[in-house]
Structure formats: structure tokens, C-alpha cells
Amino acid sequence: MVTPQSLFTLFGVYGDVQRVKILYNKKDSALVQMSDCNQAQLAMSHLNEQKMYGNVIRVTLSKHQTVALPRDGLDMQGLTKDYTNSSLHRFKKPGSKNFQNIFPPSATLHLSNIPQNVTEDDLELLFTNTGGTVKAFKFFQDRKMALIQMSTVEEATQALIDLHNYSMGGNQHLRVSFSTSTI
Known part of the structure; x- marks a missing residue:
């Protein structure tokens, strides 16, 4: 709804x-x-x-x-x-990197602020629970960021709505954006 x-x-x-x-x-x-x-x-x-x-x-x-x-x-x-x-405004800081990362809705999402103890399986389960299917996943080298590809743009949009600012424990909140990268 x-x-x-x-x-x-x-x-x-x-x-x-x-x-x-x-x-x-x-x-x-x-x-x-x-x-x-x-x-x-x-x-x-x-x-x-x-x-x-x-x-x-x-x-x-x-x-x-x-x-x-x-x-x-x-x-x-x-x-x-x-x-x-709201503390969740992405663009309140002038010159923020967020200004360079504005992309149209896509099936691939960029995840950041991932705690060190969170695994690929943890994230895939979290994103599957939004009602979609995870097609591909890739951690960045530092494991604080990742790309996740859903089956459709609509599934990715739903996942972004449900999981942006999702509490990952220890005062860390997942950041979710659309991405133009491919996995």
C-alpha cells in the first residue's frame, strides 16, 4: 500500500x-x-x-x-x-557525492553502509523477503558496499522503498540507491 x-x-x-x-x-x-x-x-x-x-x-x-x-x-x-x-534527506549537504549518483530506476541496486559481519546470504535473504528474486550479487572489495540485481525494475523499486535506511544493528542503517552498474 x-x-x-x-x-x-x-x-x-x-x-x-x-x-x-x-x-x-x-x-x-x-x-x-x-x-x-x-x-x-x-x-x-x-x-x-x-x-x-x-x-x-x-x-x-x-x-x-x-x-x-x-x-x-x-x-x-x-x-x-x-x-x-528529516535526517534521511540525501541532498542536504552541498557537494555531497549523492548528487553524482542519481540514476533512473533500474533492476540493479547499490548498497552501502553494510556492517562487516553481514554476509551475501544475509543480504540476499533480506532482499528476497521484499517479494522479489535476487538475480545476482557482488560485494565491493571492502565489503562495505555491494550491488544486488533483482528480476525487474519494479522488484528493485519495492526493495529500495522497503530497505533504504533499514537497521542492520549496531546503529548502522543500510543505504540503497538505483545503479547503472552491471554485475
Whole structure:
């Protein structure tokens, strides 16, 4: 099911999401407010026509400049979330390497921040549990990073939504991005 958190994670690959609102009377539609127009354009160009939860998503620019927050006590279903101060923003540091690693959705994912004690089997099981099939896996030499290839782009997208910032124990959280590399 699409939630503000799942949209935050997916759109967060292309920019810093400020707010997300799933429309109350049209739950298959949402507003996602990015930090700036460039990030909104990037998200739109990479995510329009991609599959998410079995449906093709359409991403267009909204006529609204900002997502209004509901008054206190009026958002019982949790359809609107404010992520302005989220620690999970990938692009808050100017000059961050994340700016050089923005790629369209792909079946191959780049994993980083992998603890030393985590094995290939551990990661393959984790990614299989998102409902997909792991086709290939390769650790980088230092074993802190890896590439994992899922069967389809949709499976990889689901895995990224489910596992980006996944706690690996010991205060380490897995970082997941789309990759253009092949295994």
C-alpha cells in the first residue's frame, strides 16, 4: 500500500522531500513537495511511468506550490506528513557525492553502509523477503558496499522503498540507491 513514507523514500532518491499528502477523497493520488523545482523535475523525469505496487505511476508538476499541513487533530488517517527536518534527506549537504549518483530506476541496486559481519546470504535473504528474486550479487572489495540485481525494475523499486535506511544493528542503517552498474 502506498503511504507517505513509501513516497518519501522513493521520491527521496531524486531530491529532498519536504511534505507528502495522499488525497483523502482520491487515495490513488498524492502531492509530493520537493526542496526545489530542479528536484521536482528530476523526480518527474525519472519516476513518471514507473511501476509501484503493481501500478504505473504518473508524475506531473502540480499547480500547488506547497503542500498544506492539516490542522491539529484533523489527519486521523495519517495521509499528510511533514519531512522538512528529516535526517534521511540525501541532498542536504552541498557537494555531497549523492548528487553524482542519481540514476533512473533500474533492476540493479547499490548498497552501502553494510556492517562487516553481514554476509551475501544475509543480504540476499533480506532482499528476497521484499517479494522479489535476487538475480545476482557482488560485494565491493571492502565489503562495505555491494550491488544486488533483482528480476525487474519494479522488484528493485519495492526493495529500495522497503530497505533504504533499514537497521542492520549496531546503529548502522543500510543505504540503497538505483545503479547503472552491471554485475
